[in-house]
Amino acid sequence: MNLLAITAETWKTVGIVAGIFAGSALLIGILILVVGKVFKVDVDEKVTKILENLAGANCGGCGCSGCSGFAAKLASGGGDLSDCHVTSPEKKAEIAKLLGVELKAEEPTVAVVKCNGGSENCGEKFEYKGNPSCASCASLLGGNKLCSYGCLGCGDCKAICPENAIEVKGKLAEVDPDKCVSCGSCIAACPKHIIERIPASAPVYVACSSKCKGKDVMGVCKVGCIGCGLCAKNCPHGAITMVDNLPVFDYSKCTGCLTCVQKCPRKIILKRDVPSAAQKTEA
Amino acid sequence: MGTFIAIVLAAVLTNNFITVKTYGICPFLGVSKKTSSAVGMGVAVTIVMALATLVTYPVYTLVMVPLGFGFLEIIFFIFIIAALVQMLEKIIQKLSPSLYNTMGIYLPLITTNCAVLGVAELVIGDMSQFLNGASMNLGWAVLYALFAGLGFTLVMIIMSGMREKLNCYKTPKALAGFPTAMVTASFICMAFMVFTYIQI
Structure with a gap:
C-alpha cells in the first residue's frame, strides 16, 4: 500500500483514535493523581x-x-x-x-564456634547421608554427633555467612576473625546454638558448649569440658564463673594471663590469635 | 448452577491459566522459590484479575463497543489495568500496611502481567464456550476471573512446594537451579493436561 493512498478518511480515524487515547490518558492521569493525594502515605x-x-x-x-x-x-x-x-x-x-541519643561506646565483637569436637575428637552416632544441611541433620535425633551439643559440621553457617568468613574443616566450623563482621547471621542459623559473640580483643575462648556432667562428656568427646572448674579456681582475676558445667568468661576482668589455658586438663580453653594492637596489656 | 460449576472447573483446572494457557509464566518461574512469596503473588494476581475484569468488561461493552472503537481493546485494557494496579497499590499502602507488606510488593510486578490482560481479553472473547448455554454478563465474567486467579494461585503453590522440596536433594550440577525449575514446570503442565479431558 502506498503511503499516498491513505485517504482523508483514514487520517480522520487515526485522529479520532489519538484523541481518544489522549483524552483517556488525561482522565486516568488525573484519577491516579487524585488517588495518590487522597491515599498519601507519610514516609518518615x-x-x-x-x-x-x-x-x-x-x-x-x-x-x-x-x-x-x-x-x-x-x-x-x-x-x-x-x-x-x-x-x-x-x-x-x-x-x-x-x-538524638548518646552513642554508647562499644567494643567490636566477632563470632566464634564454641566447639572443638571435629571428626577426630568426637565420634558419630550414626551415618548421616541426607541433605547436607545442619538443620536437616539436627532434626534427626538432634544430629549425628555423639555429643548432643557439638558442631554438626554441615556448614549452614558457612552457607549463610555474607563475608565468607567461615570454613568447615573435618566436620567443624571455624570463623575467621579477620573477615567476621559479627553480623549474627550464623548465630541465628546454627541449629545447635553454639556460635556466640565475643569481644574481638578477647585473648581466650571456651571451645565447648556441652552442659553435660563430666563423666558423660568423657565418653563422647576427647576435647569436651568436664566442668571440673579448675580454670575458675585458678584464675587470678576472678574472670571465670562456672555455669551449667561450663566456664563463663567476664572479658572485662580477663587480662590474658593464660593461666586457664595452662590449667585446663582437657585443653578446651583456646588462646586466640589477637592482633597485638587489640591485645590487652597484662595487668 | 451448571454454568457456575462449568466456569469454576474451566477456570481452575481444564483451562488453567499457567499450565494450559501458558499465561503468567514470569511470576510462575520467578516468584515460585518460596511458598510464602508464591502465595502473596497468587493473592495479588487473583485480586487484580477480578478487579480488572470488573472494570474492563463494562468499559468494553458499555463504552468501547457502542462508540465503535472495540478494536482498541488490548491497548486500552493495558492502559486501564496499569492505572488500576497503581491506584490499588496506593490504596492498600494507606489502608493496610501489613497487607501491603505481604501482598502489595508484588503489585508493581503485575501491572502489565499477561495473565491479567489475558483474563480481560478472554471474558470479551472466547469465554462463551464455558457458559453452558447461559448468556454472558458481568457476574460470570468476574466469577471466571476470580477462579482463574485461584487456579493461578493453586499452580503457584504446587510449583513452590515442589521447588522447596527439591532444594533438599542433590541435583546434578548442570541441572541445579533454573533448569530443574523448568523440568518441574513441564511435569506440572503435563499433569494438568489430564484435566482437559473432562467433558462438562
Whole structure:
C-alpha cells in the first residue's frame, strides 16, 4: 500500500483514535493523581536517613526482617543501635545524632564456634547421608554427633555467612576473625546454638558448649569440658564463673594471663590469635 | 448452577491459566522459590484479575463497543489495568500496611502481567464456550476471573512446594537451579493436561 493512498478518511480515524487515547490518558492521569493525594502515605524522613546510614547488609542479625525494618524500629524509639553489628562506628554516630541519643561506646565483637569436637575428637552416632544441611541433620535425633551439643559440621553457617568468613574443616566450623563482621547471621542459623559473640580483643575462648556432667562428656568427646572448674579456681582475676558445667568468661576482668589455658586438663580453653594492637596489656 | 460449576472447573483446572494457557509464566518461574512469596503473588494476581475484569468488561461493552472503537481493546485494557494496579497499590499502602507488606510488593510486578490482560481479553472473547448455554454478563465474567486467579494461585503453590522440596536433594550440577525449575514446570503442565479431558 502506498503511503499516498491513505485517504482523508483514514487520517480522520487515526485522529479520532489519538484523541481518544489522549483524552483517556488525561482522565486516568488525573484519577491516579487524585488517588495518590487522597491515599498519601507519610514516609518518615528519619527512617530514610537512618536507612542510608545503615550498612545495608540485610543480614537479619538484629532480629528485624532487614535494614529497613531495623530503621523503622529505631525511628519509632524501639530497638538498640548496638543490635546492629555490621554498621561502622562512624555511621552509627550519624544515626545516633539523627535519633538524638548518646552513642554508647562499644567494643567490636566477632563470632566464634564454641566447639572443638571435629571428626577426630568426637565420634558419630550414626551415618548421616541426607541433605547436607545442619538443620536437616539436627532434626534427626538432634544430629549425628555423639555429643548432643557439638558442631554438626554441615556448614549452614558457612552457607549463610555474607563475608565468607567461615570454613568447615573435618566436620567443624571455624570463623575467621579477620573477615567476621559479627553480623549474627550464623548465630541465628546454627541449629545447635553454639556460635556466640565475643569481644574481638578477647585473648581466650571456651571451645565447648556441652552442659553435660563430666563423666558423660568423657565418653563422647576427647576435647569436651568436664566442668571440673579448675580454670575458675585458678584464675587470678576472678574472670571465670562456672555455669551449667561450663566456664563463663567476664572479658572485662580477663587480662590474658593464660593461666586457664595452662590449667585446663582437657585443653578446651583456646588462646586466640589477637592482633597485638587489640591485645590487652597484662595487668 | 451448571454454568457456575462449568466456569469454576474451566477456570481452575481444564483451562488453567499457567499450565494450559501458558499465561503468567514470569511470576510462575520467578516468584515460585518460596511458598510464602508464591502465595502473596497468587493473592495479588487473583485480586487484580477480578478487579480488572470488573472494570474492563463494562468499559468494553458499555463504552468501547457502542462508540465503535472495540478494536482498541488490548491497548486500552493495558492502559486501564496499569492505572488500576497503581491506584490499588496506593490504596492498600494507606489502608493496610501489613497487607501491603505481604501482598502489595508484588503489585508493581503485575501491572502489565499477561495473565491479567489475558483474563480481560478472554471474558470479551472466547469465554462463551464455558457458559453452558447461559448468556454472558458481568457476574460470570468476574466469577471466571476470580477462579482463574485461584487456579493461578493453586499452580503457584504446587510449583513452590515442589521447588522447596527439591532444594533438599542433590541435583546434578548442570541441572541445579533454573533448569530443574523448568523440568518441574513441564511435569506440572503435563499433569494438568489430564484435566482437559473432562467433558462438562
